[in-house]
Amino acid sequence: MILDDLVAATTKRLVTEKSKLSLAALKAEVSQLPITKSTFAKTLQQPGLHIIGELKQASPSKGQIVTDFPYLQIAKEYALAQVTAISVLTEPDYFKGQLTYLEKVHQVTDLPLLRKDFTIDPYMIYQAKISGASIILLIVAILTDAQLHDYLHLAKDLGLDAIVEVHDAQEIRRALAANAKIIGINNRNLKDFSVDLQHSQQLRQLIPATIPVIAESGLKTPTDVKTVYQAGFNGVLIGESLMRAKNKVQLVQQFQAVI
Ligand SMILES: O=C(O)c1ccccc1NCC(=O)[C@H](O)[C@H](O)COP(=O)(O)O
Numbered sequence: 001m002i003l004d005d006l007v008a009a010t011t012k013r014l015v016t017e018k019s020k021l022s023l024a025a026l027k028a029e030v031s032q033l034p035i036t037k038s039t040f041a042k043t044l045q046q047p048g049l050h051i052i053g054e055l056k057q058a059s060p061s062k063g064q065i066v067t068d069f070p071y072l073q074i075a076k077e078y079a080l081a082q083v084t085a086i087s088v089l090t091e092p093d094y095f096k097g098q099l100t101y102l103e104k105v106h107q108v109t110d111l112p113l114l115r116k117d118f119t120i121d122p123y124m125i126y127q128a129k130i131s132g133a134s135i136i137l138l139i140v141a142i143l144t145d146a147q148l149h150d151y152l153h154l155a156k157d158l159g160l161d162a163i164v165e166v167h168d169a170q171e172i173r174r175a176l177a178a179n180a181k182i183i184g185i186n187n188r189n190l191k192d193f194s195v196d197l198q199h200s201q202q203l204r205q206l207i208p209a210t211i212p213v214i215a216e217s218g219l220k221t222p223t224d225v226k227t228v229y230q231a232g233f234n235g236v237l238i239g240e241s242l243m244r245a246k247n248k249v250q251l252v253q254q255f256q257a258v259i
Pocket residue numbers: 002003054056059060061062186190216217218219237238239240241
């Protein structure tokens with residue numbers, strides 16, 4: 001399964017990264033930063049549909065999505081279009097992401113930034129903080145209950161929000177037991193990459209209305225966005241269709257216009 005490959009690649013990458021900067025040194029750097037509590041979970045509870053625009057060049061399901069990747073320009077377009085947050089892929093092997101993209105985007109916008117990666121180690125949460133993220137992604141399928149619990153606490157201590165990503169009812173139970181404050185339901189089946197909006201609509205009903213929920217993956221058209229909004233989702237995470245759009249501001253506006 002692709003998640004196993006992603007975890008293996010991330011484990012390998014972390015060995016190199018830790019050899020360049022130890023966890024102790026990274027923590028020392030982070031300790032110099034102000035801790036301002038992220039308000040992203042609260043923002044998602046405001047009425048309306050919250051759009052998270054993603055910056056990514058490639059993905060396992062689609063391969064190379066774009067060859068031209070002026071990510072700072074795109075981040076500015078997302079800000080102009082008034083997205084609620086920007087998701088920045090930092091995974092290099094399958095998504096062609098980089099941590100430096102996050103750092104640079106942080107320099108050009110005050111919008112909340114999601115470090116989109118496969119968090120498997122506290123080191124990555126400290127990295128997210130130092131690189132300007134205010135949100136991290138925790139994928140239930142690749143974490144033990146103890147890791148999920150500890151990483152949620154570490155994120156909170158660093159003033160970060162966490163989107164806890166689930167794919168099925170059992171993972172929802174684990175996310176709720178860990179006291180997740182934001183849940184992301186991934187519409188994409190990571191075994192065969194098929195997308196099923198109906199499946200995620202059913203899963204939405206298993207989550208209390210007090211917890212904001214984001215629909216992730218495979219949303220391409222205003223109709224798709226309207227479908228998940230009407231099913232009670234608070235936000236949408238949209239990557240590929242925005243990356244391929246010539247006029248990204250216009251497409252975000254079309255998504256916003258569905259409500
Ligand atoms: O997109 C993939 O191929 C993928 C494969 C394995 C793990 C994660 C994957 N995608 C990460 C994402 O969550 C998406 O980048 C995000 O939801 C946006 O999806 P899309 O709008 O379909 O680009």
